[in-house]
Amino acid sequence: MKTQIIALSAVVILFLSVNATKATKSAKEIKAKTTSVSAIALADLTKNLEYDFDKPAVRDAYYKKLDELAKAVIDDNYAVSLKGHADAIGAYKYNWVLSDKRAVTVKKYLISKGVKESRVITTPFGSTVPIASNATPEGRQKNRRVEIGLKKIGD
CATH class of the missing domain: 3.30.1330.60 (OmpA-like domain)
Structure with a gap:
């Protein structure tokens, strides 16, 4: 029983860490896209x-x-x-x-x-x-x- 609980806990931890990594990457991608859009807009504003x-x-x-x-x-x-x-x-x-x-x-x-x-x-x-x-x-x-x-x- 302890082995099953430990194995299940390991799966849950692995699942959460993978999703957290994906969420972090998504947030970084969104920020990068937002920054590049505003950089383009600022380039136009400073012509x-x-x-x-x-x-x-x-x-x-x-x-x-x-x-x-x-x-x-x-x-x-x-x-x-x-x-x-x-x-x-x-x-x-x-x-x-x-x-x-x-x-x-x-x-x-x-x-x-x-x-x-x-x-x-x-x-x-x-x-x-x-x-x-x-x-x-x-x-x-x-x-x-x-x-x-x-x-x-x-x-």
């Missing part, structure tokens, strides 16, 4: 915002993205870095001020959506950090931008 020539105003097409960015910053506890840029047409100082206005405009919008001001930092770069050639209209368009960076803040 550069491009601007019209000599304009600091955010294009209408970007407001939905900025609304989603604000929600992610608030819900998932992020800090935001906004780096303003300009193309090389015009005076150095003028482009520096324009790049600052672009970043500050985005910051003000995020704050209007509930993001804490202390969570957003802006940095102007003027025309000093091009990502494309300023010799073509397409290159200048890419250089007129605000770069968005996110940093997770500890829980």
Whole structure:
């Protein structure tokens, strides 16, 4: 009788440990899938915002993205870095001020959506950090931008 109880106990323990391992793997898989989905969403939210020539105003097409960015910053506890840029047409100082206005405009919008001001930092770069050639209209368009960076803040 003792042998049967011990054998039955061993089977129950083995069964429970196998199911616990499966549950742990499932939880890890779910977390990994959730993380990869949110990583993809965050990658989209942090794509550069491009601007019209000599304009600091955010294009209408970007407001939905900025609304989603604000929600992610608030819900998932992020800090935001906004780096303003300009193309090389015009005076150095003028482009520096324009790049600052672009970043500050985005910051003000995020704050209007509930993001804490202390969570957003802006940095102007003027025309000093091009990502494309300023010799073509397409290159200048890419250089007129605000770069968005996110940093997770500890829980």
